[in-house]
Amino acid sequence: MLGKKLVTAQKRGETRALFLGLGMVACSVIMYFFIGITIVPAYKRSVWTNESVCTLMKASIKDPVHCMYNEGSGDENIFRYPCLEVEVNLTRLGQVVKLYHTEDTVDRNPQCSYVPPNVENYGEVQKEVEEITDNFRKHQTFSCFYDPSRKEESVILKRLYPPEDLFFAFIWPSLMLLGGVLIIVMVKISQYFSVLSASQYRTGT
Structure with a gap:
């Protein structure tokens, strides 16, 4: 009787362990699929793959621009934010080019080097942009990424992926x-x- 109970308990334990293993495999496949449709395409689309050194040439705040990444929502003209424009000297090629924060910045608003993540509070956004401008002026030499084929002439400060x-x-x-x-x-x-x-x-x- 005791032997049958032990065998039954062993089978139940094996079944639970088997389901755990299958669940882990299924979760990993789902995670692979998610990474494959989100991160990998974004990584492949990025042309800014080579790292170099950039020297600041100009960092200025232009007139505020409309929030451009809410197009189609009907409220794209409600929010405005200061437009930071940064130009750098790409040391490796000796060219003066425009600097963007990330690849996403180029897509969201090619006019500005930085697009704030939240533009609802203009005062806070203005303070943030001014701090970034001052930081550029303090640290005038920094790493940046450029397109080795030079189809994209601009450079970015940070790669998303x-x-x-x-x-x-x-x-x-x-x-x-x-x-x-x-x-x-x-x-x-x-x-x-x-x-x-x-x-x-x-x-x-």
Whole structure:
């Protein structure tokens, strides 16, 4: 009687472990799919792949511009923000070009080097843009990224998805997939030895 209970408990444990392993594999596949349709395309679209050194030539705040990334919503002219314009000397090529914060900045508003994430409070946005301008003027030499083919003449200060971020994005689903596969393999091995032990016991009796 006790032996049957132990066998039943063992089978239940194996079933739960098997479902856990399959769940981990399924979650990792979903995470791979999510990364594949969001981060990877954005990484591939970026042409600013080579790193160089940029020297500040000009950092000025122009007249406020309309918020351009709410087009179609009907309220794109409600919010305005100061337009920071930064020009740098791309040391590697000896060219004076426009600097943008990230790839996303170029898409959202090519007029400005920086687009604030929140433009509802004009006073706070103006203070933020002024602080960024002062920071540029204090640190006039810094790293930047440019397009080696020079189809895109501008440069960016920061890549949204550098190679190391893409690597870390794949680490967690990979570890989860590995863990799920190991659990499944261990359950199958346990089941195999259980069947082998049972068959030897029957043969011996």
